[in-house]
């Protein structure tokens with residue numbers, strides 16, 4: 064199947080129009096016309112090789128929503144015309160304990176990413192969602208509720224699940240004080256989910272101009288942590304801090320804001336290692352943890368939750384020709400709050 068999209072031809076290159084072939088429809092595959100594709104900061108990290116060397120040509124994009132246009136002979140989960148979502152992985156080993164438990168993102172054989180890797184079955188380069196169509200095994204896609212504003216759905220497939228999963232795992236809800244570090248694509252979904260789950264929500268941001276938006280999204284407090292006094296004033300305040308910041312941060316200082324038995328979860332993925340003293344954990348029996356996206360069952364649970372609570376991402380819809388500017392604006396924390404590509408324009 065011919066596909067029209069945008070690709071980076073080599074590391075750090077500008078993205079440009081790119082035509083390529085998707086694999087033929089297998090018995091368990093569905094094909095879809097993409098409606099919208101989100102731009103995640105992880106796309107930028109990988110195009111710019113900030114996580115080590117990447118695979119090129121790269122069609123990034125792992126926040127995908129569209130409608131099914133054809134189905135393989137053995138497909139039972141989807142029908143032609145269904146609204147369907149695809150996230151950060153398109154396959155996994157299917158037999159390890161984590162795959163069997165529906166936590167495919169932690170597959171012991173390694174999940175197969177949506178791009179920047181080879182497809183498990185064809186061994187060809189996997190091309191992502193900055194394109195007009197897609198082919199995927201039905202087991203790795205999910206149903207999207209029809210009542211949601213479609214342009215705001217694509218970011219749920221990465222930004223959404225990446226915040227929903229830790230909020231559920233650490234039981235965010237009434238009586239819990241949750242802080243979200245960084246009000247970007249991921250962070251703003253965290254605010255919406257934590258508020259919908261009934262937690263008390265604080266945003267820790269370096270952008271004072273985002274205050275009104277944060278409160279509109281459901282945050283109860285908005286703090287700019289720009290002085291030692293702020294760290295003193297708010298020490299031991301939060302049960303759970305989710306750090307979505309894409310740049311290096313003084314994580315040890317933020318650990319001081321965590322209550323006894325509370326947890327700080329690393330979600331943002333800058334490249335430098337962390338420096339943490341043992342005392343920052345020991346002093347309040349704190350935990351420092353990490354969390355990566357979510358598995359297929361949890362993705363479906365999140366989309367159903369979004370359908371019920373009418374939760375979508377706040378987006379700026381762009382034409383493909385704007386992708387390179389969108390990258391620069393995302394890195395400058397200047398997006399409200401996710402760029403989404405109109406795939407009808409490829």
Ligand code: NAP
Pocket residue numbers: 102103104105106108221222225244245246247248249250267268269270273307308309310311329330331332333354355356393394396398400
């Ligand atoms: P984003 O939209 O660029 O948001 C990142 C936010 O971090 C910015 O909006 C900004 O928030 C804050 N920030 C950025 N630069 C900063 C700096 N120099 N100092 C302080 N704060 C800064 O990115 P995203 O798409 O949400 O992704 C965030 C990170 O999560 C990326 O590293 C991405 O690769 C990673 N990620 C991880 C997973 C996972 O499964 N763990 C999944 C997806 C993405 P304020 O303006 O409010 O300060």
Ligand code: ZN
Pocket residue numbers: 103104105106125151221222
């Ligand atoms: Zn992502």
Ligand code: ZN
Pocket residue numbers: 155156157158159160161162163169170171172173
């Ligand atoms: Zn596995």
